[in-house]
Every structure is written in C-alpha cells, then in structure tokens.
Amino acid sequence: MLPGRKMLNWMMLALESNRVIGLRLAKLMRGGKGAQREAKRMVSEKIQAAAKAGASLMAGASSDEIVRQYRKRVAANAKRLGRQQRRRKRKS
Numbered sequence: 001m002l003p004g005r006k007m008l009n010w011m012m013l014a015l016e017s018n019r020v021i022g023l024r025l026a027k028l029m030r031g032g033k034g035a036q037r038e039a040k041r042m043v044s045e046k047i048q049a050a051a052k053a054g055a056s057l058m059a060g061a062s063s064d065e066i067v068r069q070y071r072k073r074v075a076a077n078a079k080r081l082g083r084q085q086r087r088r089k090r091k092s
Contacts, residue, residue, distance in 0.1 A: 009067045016074045023081035049073060 024042060028035045053066050 006064060009064060009071070013067055013071050013074065016071060016078060020074055020077045020081065023078065023085060026085070027081065045073065045077075 024038060027038050056066055
C-alpha cells in the first residue's frame with residue numbers, strides 16, 4: 001500500500017471514530033435503558049476488537065489490515081447509531 005493511502009486510512013479511522021463518539025455521547029446523555037445497553041455494548045465491543053486485533057497481529061496481519069478491521073466496525077456503529085438518531089428525530 002502506498003504511504004499516502006496508509007495515512008489516509010488512519011486519518012479516516014480517526015474522523016469516523018470521532019463521529020461515532022459523538023453519536024454515542026448523545027445517546028448516553030439521553031439516559032435510560034438504551035443508554036445502559038449502549039454503554040455495555042461499547043465496552044464489550046472494545047474488548048472484542050482489541051482481542052481480534054491482537055490475534056490478527058500474532059497471525060501476521062499488517063497494521064493496514066488492523067485499521068481496516070476497525071474501520072468496518074466503526075462504520076457499522078455509525079450506521080446503527082445514525083439510524084437510531086434519525087428515527088428519534090422523526091418521532092419528535
């Protein structure tokens with residue numbers, strides 16, 4: 001992979017993660033059972049992602065492959081949390 005492309009993947013991960021953090025914070029600030037579920041989900045996802053990254057590294061994966069794994073998970077979270085936020089706005 002080209003050095004510029006590698007840097008782009010890292011920067012995109014940072015930007016996409018920032019969006020998910022904002023969406024999660026909004027959900028956590030609303031409180032209730034949804035916030036409790038999101039907090040538990042967030043912690044378990046982080047543990048699973050770290051374990052998967054460690055196993056992948058031990059199996060010889062490159063840092064680019066690890067970043068791709070994280071970006072997939074971050075994209076799934078952004079989609080899920082964004083959907084929930086849009087539904088919430090329609091109800092208002």
